[in-house]
Amino acid sequence: MxxxxxxxxxxxxxxxxxxxxxxxxxxxxxxxxxxxxxxxxxxxxxxxxxxxxxxxxxxxxxxxxxxxxxxxxxxxxxxxAAVLPRMIIMVSRFDHALLNLLYQVRVGWLRAEIVAIVSNHQDSEATARQAGIPYYYWPVNAQNKTEQEDKLRALVHTTQTDLIVLARYMQVLSDSLSAEFSGRIINIHHSFLPSFKGARPYHQAYARGVKLIGATAHYVTADLDEGPIIEQETARVSHNLSPDDYIATGRGIESQVLARAVKLHTEHRVMLNGHRTIIFS
Amino acid sequence: MxxxxxxxxxxxxxxxxxxxxxxxxxxxxxxxxxxxxxxxxxxxxxxxxxxxxxxxxxxxxxxxxxxxxxxxxxxxxxxxAAVLPRMIIMVSRFDHALLNLLYQVRVGWLRAEIVAIVSNHQDSEATARQAGIPYYYWPVNAQNKTEQEDKLRALVHTTQTDLIVLARYMQVLSDSLSAEFSGRIINIHHSFLPSFKGARPYHQAYARGVKLIGATAHYVTADLDEGPIIEQETARVSHNLSPDDYIATGRGIESQVLARAVKLHTEHRVMLNGHRTIIFS
Amino acid sequence: MxxxxxxxxxxxxxxxxxxxxxxxxxxxxxxxxxxxxxxxxxxxxxxxxxxxxxxxxxxxxxxxxxxxxxxxxxxxxxxxAAVLPRMIIMVSRFDHALLNLLYQVRVGWLRAEIVAIVSNHQDSEATARQAGIPYYYWPVNAQNKTEQEDKLRALVHTTQTDLIVLARYMQVLSDSLSAEFSGRIINIHHSFLPSFKGARPYHQAYARGVKLIGATAHYVTADLDEGPIIEQETARVSHNLSPDDYIATGRGIESQVLARAVKLHTEHRVMLNGHRTIIFS
Amino acid sequence: MxxxxxxxxxxxxxxxxxxxxxxxxxxxxxxxxxxxxxxxxxxxxxxxxxxxxxxxxxxxxxxxxxxxxxxxxxxxxxxxAAVLPRMIIMVSRFDHALLNLLYQVRVGWLRAEIVAIVSNHQDSEATARQAGIPYYYWPVNAQNKTEQEDKLRALVHTTQTDLIVLARYMQVLSDSLSAEFSGRIINIHHSFLPSFKGARPYHQAYARGVKLIGATAHYVTADLDEGPIIEQETARVSHNLSPDDYIATGRGIESQVLARAVKLHTEHRVMLNGHRTIIFS
The missing domain is CATH 3.30.70.260 (ACT domain)
Structure with missing residues (x-):
């Protein structure tokens, strides 16, 4: 044992x-x-x-x-250690981070069971079907947000989910959901936090003229993009790249950073120390 | 020619x-x-x-x-190309960035003439003397700031200085001086801008729990730490490092980033494109 | 135009x-x-x-x-520039590099047409089918090697292929084939060349105790793992990782390095300068 | 205590x-x-x-x-932990690695006492004098090599030296000396070992056309450049750099890699595991 x-x-x-x-x-x-x-x-x-x-x-x-x-x-x-952590992956349209998680589980680098994929779009349904993972298409708008989060809550309970991974899920979770699953939701933000919180971070990075872009995996809290940071990475950009090129470069960084953070969490290598994390790797 | x-x-x-x-x-x-x-x-x-x-x-x-x-x-x-750019280096107490600039000029990697070192402290006077470079000890306080900047202005003119390098000079230059030498003053800031502007950026980085720290070389403008970025770099930190350890790690990054930025500028490889820079290297 | x-x-x-x-x-x-x-x-x-x-x-x-x-x-x-380069991807069992190429073509970061996938194994057949790309299962042994290479030659001609990409194809191509398509075959080798040529480079790296592992994309020549290098990358490893962990870490580096090399080649940014390459990026 | x-x-x-x-x-x-x-x-x-x-x-x-x-x-x-390790630094002409060690001791990042600087050249004598460290100018040739190594042996004993650091010392130590101080001599080699052993590694790297150059700190053994590796780092180079530019880029990497290795050793964070090292950091 x-x-x-x-x-x-x-x-x-x-x-x-x-x-x-x-x-x-x-x-x-x-x-x-x-x-x-x-x-x-x-x-x-x-x-x-x-x-x-x-x-x-x-x-x-x-x-x-x-x-x-x-x-x-x-x-x-x-x-x-023999019990596989159970996780729900949430995604919107961009599927690079999702695909890498599925791949890393398949090859055994990530030891976890993906019990469901939840999305506010239908784009990744075929991917889920091929992987044999249940797919829940739950579109979100101002009216149904509470209702959809209740479904998510129920799904977490029925599937005995340990971890929710926001793999480029572009909806902000409610404060109550964030609080309820505190320390159990990991998000990938497509900037080197604390720079460029909120929407369109690659466009913000382009406008500021930084020479490196980044990605940040963090626990979700009620404060948007302010949760404890688990992992970060940067990559060099040059003046001849457009915001779209930043997005393309960012796909690689985001995928890696999120997968590493999920691996650390599922191996119980992340401990919270106030607002900071301890990484035992 | x-x-x-x-x-x-x-x-x-x-x-x-x-x-x-x-x-x-x-x-x-x-x-x-x-x-x-x-x-x-x-x-x-x-x-x-x-x-x-x-x-x-x-x-x-x-x-x-x-x-x-x-x-x-x-x-x-x-x-x-045969005319060496002339520069004044300004420094306060921490001398790592200054020492690297002096070294890189000595070995010829940086082709420039250092015409003076200006400081609000006496710490680097012996270093300047050994290098055979005039040292101006101009302490700054609220009363004499304008006066001291006037001395600097005069020095720039008498020495026909092309570039002022702030190699960890811990005084904020006045708006008028920043404007007068726009595009001719390079500062090293000890954070990965735009994160952690202002004072004690390593302590700010520690408090936020980031996994990488950084340094940024930029042109000085009237907006503190907001000028066009020339060069940046990051380095990994871990939870068992203190803010003092960040400072130690940062010395290496700051020295390199500033030297690279100064080299790019003196070789006329930096062009301003609005608030962004083009780096032709 | x-x-x-x-x-x-x-x-x-x-x-x-x-x-x-x-x-x-x-x-x-x-x-x-x-x-x-x-x-x-x-x-x-x-x-x-x-x-x-x-x-x-x-x-x-x-x-x-x-x-x-x-x-x-x-x-x-x-x-x-409007004509998409046409490429054949060859793969054996490990499909990470192949999957990344397919992904990058799908999202448009890589502008190329994949006209066929050729393999000495059947593992990636389903992947090819989903992507709508013809799959040729051509197992190779000492007896049929010449015959199989002739099929490849014919396929290159009928498909008007510009580039052959060896995305972890574990068979050594014959000297004559390497010579015939000189400058048109890119291989990914799973080490930081020139260290650890040949078989099982991650095990070689482990045995030597290096602190960084790497991957190298290069043009194929008759000299095994000696062709002109297009792109390389390294990643840190630590003493508590096994050769299998190196392999897992390496998947990420290999995928990125190969995709970057293929992009550079297809955008005509690689020029040969003797045995070295010039990269115009 | x-x-x-x-x-x-x-x-x-x-x-x-x-x-x-x-x-x-x-x-x-x-x-x-x-x-x-x-x-x-x-x-x-x-x-x-x-x-x-x-x-x-x-x-x-x-x-x-x-x-x-x-x-x-x-x-x-x-x-x-209160007893400072005592070290002798050996250097030939290039002084960048030496200067960084002296600096890191001065600012307290490296906790060690430098008891002597030994060189086969006179170039760094002024540096030693300024730092208040005894300087031994012991030129080496085929005739006097044994004699000079005997002096070194004696110096190690009289100064109760724990560690000898070869900070770009360009003479090969004898097998007997290497064996006598096994695990107590750290060398910086200016390549990413095992690539480019021996002389002029930057020229070898240039000739091979690699896209990254590196530096390696390792314990000295009787097999040249084959000792257990403590630390390594790489840096990107491009086609428009000459071997001299590689040397300039390499200075920064070498200085950092050697200082990190010496710090790890002096803090007793390096353990030998056969031919590999365990780094407890």
């Missing part, structure tokens, strides 16, 4: 020994250790991957860890 | 032929040609490097080119 | 004027100019893009340019 | 708990944990940084750790 344990707590002596001693008593072999001690806040963050004898259950480990978690005031989560 | 010609004008048929025919009549051998036709504005930008027979003077070429410049409504500039 | 003209010849005064004057007489508006004068060999290379009045034919321009081409000893080629 | 502990041993359950329990008993607060389990060899590598109560001595900790080290067959090293 393979498990992943993440926790955070106020930093003090004895934490690593406390946790790893419990795991050793269970016969666990620790295969990965990541730690970050934030000196500015005195908070410790940790991620451990370990394998246990076959007959060990998740409940066993949780029971054993409870006292040490209590003692150090840990915010702790345990994951069975 | 080596010359560099740059011009811009409304785009139409016959411009390249018109100019190059005149040059051919002077026996010029064109060694570099760069062109950019901006479809959104219908403006043509061009840079030509050429060598001529020994006895050709700059005045000769200007005279010959005058009719074609007139015919096409060209904004034209001709430079003798 | 849009045309692209490329030529090379011994460098001397009057070439640019000579060519552009002829074009101006035809009413051509030059929209792009790229020049490279190789000082080590005294050879000039040039690429011009220009638009002409509607009724101008390719033959007209060739006729007009003939005298100047003759005068300066030019190796000259003229292309009608 | 701040300590850094590194160890490797055959991987099995209980190691992390074993070590951290001993440290916890000493009242140690672990501030950094890095682990790598090499599945292909079954070897575990670990680096721990921790702080202890003021009165704890290095000997105390070693004594406490001895049983667990014995039990798991650990190859273990303990370092007092």
């Amino acid at each position: 393979q498990f992943i344990l993440t926790f955070s707590c106020p930093d003090k002596a004895g934490i690593v020994a406390g946790v790893t001693t419990v795991l050793a008593q269970q016969g666990a072999d620790i295969t990965e250790t990541h730690q970050f001690s934030d000196r500015s806040t005195g908070q410790l963050f940790m991620r451990l991957a370990f394998s246990t004898p076959e007959n060990t259950s998740m409940a066993d480990i949780k029971t054993c860890l409870a006292p040490v978690a209590e003692q150090f005031g840990m915010n702790m989560r345990l994951h069975d | 080596q010359f560099i010609l740059t011009f811009s004008c409304p785009d139409k048929a016959g411009i390249v032929a018109g100019v190059t025919t005149v040059l051919a009549q002077q026996g010029a051998d064109i060694t570099e040609t760069h062109q950019f036709s901006d479809r959104s504005t219908g403006q043509l930008f061009m840079r030509l490097a050429f060598s001529t027979p020994e006895n050709t003077s700059m005045a000769d070429i200007k005279t010959c080119l005058a009719p074609v410049a007139e015919q096409f409504g060209m904004n034209m500039r001709l430079h003798d | 849009q045309f692209i003209l490329t030529f090379s010849c011994p460098d001397k005064a009057g070439i640019v004027a000579g060519v552009t004057t002829v074009l101006a007489q035809q009413g051509a508006d030059i929209t792009e100019t790229h020049q490279f004068s190789d000082r080590s060999t005294g050879q000039l290379f040039m690429r011009l893009a220009f638009s002409t009045p509607e009724n101008t034919s390719m033959a007209d321009i060739k006729t007009c340019l003939a005298p100047v081409a003759e005068q300066f000893g030019m190796n000259m080629r003229l292309h009608d | 701040q300590f850094i502990l590194t160890f490797s041993c055959p991987d099995k359950a209980g190691i992390v708990a074993g070590v951290t329990t001993v440290l916890a008993q000493q009242g140690a607060d672990i501030t950094e944990t890095h682990q790598f389990s090499d599945r292909s060899t079954g070897q575990l590598f670990m680096r721990l940084a921790f702080s202890t109560p003021e009165n704890t001595s290095m000997a105390d900790i070693k004594t406490c750790l001895a049983p667990v080290a014995e039990q798991f067959g650990m190859n273990m090293r303990l370092h007092d």
Whole structure:
């Protein structure tokens, strides 16, 4: 059995020994250790991957860890590494980021189960059908937005979805939905945030005359394009490119940045530290 | 004789032929040609490097080119490639960008003459002395700012300075000075603009949780950190770095970006296209 | 009408004027100019893009340019920019590079017509069918290699193919085929050449302990992995990645590098300078 | 007191708990944990940084750790983080890498004491004098090579030097010296190894027509340019650059790559895994 344990707590002596001693008593072999001690806040963050004898259950480990978690005031989560995270991908018209996610799942680089594709357009329906993934065409306008989000809520629950990925989904989610699934919605924004929030970022970048464009994968919060950043990348542009050329260059960056962020999240390598993220990779 | 010609004008048929025919009549051998036709504005930008027979003077070429410049409504500039651009470097306390400029001039990668170093601190005086460059220690406060800028103006004129480089000079220049030397002052800002304008950009970047930090070399205008961008670069940071670590990482990027921008400018490879720059490299 | 003209010849005064004057007489508006004068060999290379009045034919321009081409000893080629280059893509089992080429043609970033996909495996047949592109399954072994290459030759001729792209085609082409289509076959090699030629380059890279892996797009010659390089890229790897992880990381780099190289070639932006390439972008 | 502990041993359950329990008993607060389990060899590598109560001595900790080290067959090293590593820098004529090391020590990014600069040329003597560092001018030829290396050996011993940094030192060290200081000599090679070993790598790169050049910092072994790689970087070059331009571009990469490698080594973040390195950063 393979498990992943993440926790955070106020930093003090004895934490690593406390946790790893419990795991050793269970016969666990620790295969990965990541730690970050934030000196500015005195908070410790940790991620451990370990394998246990076959007959060990998740409940066993949780029971054993409870006292040490209590003692150090840990915010702790345990994951069975064999259980594939379940995700819904949302997309509008541009399908490059979606296609890359499907590809990376197919070749096994991304270990996840895509339980549904949701779109306000019909463009990617054939793609979904070929991949054997249910496709929900839910067009959105000012009148039906609440209704459509309710459908999404229901779908998350019936499919037991862990993560919603906005792969160039061009509708802004409501504050209540963003809050309800806080830390469970990842969006790709087609700029190097915090520059060029909002609409048409490549046109904004062109107008400002920057020499590099970028893409940003972040958790969705009620503040548009202000959520904690998971991953970013930039690429060089030159004066002889048009905004349309920026869009073409951006497709590659967006696809990669989003896929990397989703991989990090599904492997439980992202921890929130206030408004910032810790990436244990 | 080596010359560099740059011009811009409304785009139409016959411009390249018109100019190059005149040059051919002077026996010029064109060694570099760069062109950019901006479809959104219908403006043509061009840079030509050429060598001529020994006895050709700059005045000769200007005279010959005058009719074609007139015919096409060209904004034209001709430079003798053998004449080293003259520059004043301004610096406050952090000297990494200054040191790299001095080094690149010493090894000949940057072909320019540094006629003075001006600072509101005394920190780099020994460096200037070793390099054999006059050092002007002009501390700035609210009372003497106008006076000190007048000294700078005078220095620019007496030294026949072409370019002022702000190599981490932490004082904001007055609007009038910025306007007077428009397109002749290059600043390095220690962020990936337009993100994190103003003070303490690395601390701003840390607070926002970005995954890449950057540096931007731009022409100075009356709008702080809003001038046309010449060059930018980014570097990856991780969650275990502090703002001080960002500053350390940033030193390398700032030094390189500023040196590249100064090299591009001194080789007449930068042309202004409204608020954007064209880089002919 | 849009045309692209490329030529090379011994460098001397009057070439640019000579060519552009002829074009101006035809009413051509030059929209792009790229020049490279190789000082080590005294050879000039040039690429011009220009638009002409509607009724101008390719033959007209060739006729007009003939005298100047003759005068300066030019190796000259003229292309009608409206004619899509025709290409055959060859692939074995790994389809990431193929899929990206198909995608980039679909969205118009790559302007080309894919006339056939040829493979020694059946894996990509469904992909080809969905894209509406003929698929030729030609398995290769020691006995039938000559025969299969003859089929390929015939296919190139019947389809009037301009370019063969080896998008992770794992068979070595014969010397005679490589020679016959010299400068018209682009291969992607999954290493940063000249490191790690031949088989299993990611395993070679892992064994050597390099900190960056790469991909190289090059023209195919009789010397395996020794042809002129068109484009390269690298990506960082760390000690905790396995050769399989390198392969996964490499998929992204390979796809991008190959697509960029094919785009440069199809836009006539690649010129051969001995064993090196000139890239006019 | 701040300590850094590194160890490797055959991987099995209980190691992390074993070590951290001993440290916890000493009242140690672990501030950094890095682990790598090499599945292909079954070897575990670990680096721990921790702080202890003021009165704890290095000997105390070693004594406490001895049983667990014995039990798991650990190859273990303990370092007092307050003790600055002592280094000798060797240089020939090109001083860019040397200057960057001196700068990074000055601003505190590199925490080390430079006890001497050794050169087979006199070029950097003034630089050493300004920095207040002893300079040894030891010219090398076929006759005196053994003698000069003996002087170096003696200097290492009298200065209690931990690390020798070859910052563009253009003499090949003898096999015996390389072996004697195995893992304690870092060289910067001005190519992306394993490409372009030996002399004039930028000229080799130019001749091959690569699109990226690079630099490699590695431990010196008896096999020239074959030692374990610590850090590498690449930079883009274009067809219009000469070998001299490559050299100029390379200065920046070499300086950075070497400084990063030295920093990693002096912070005990590099562990040897056969011919490969593990980088705990």
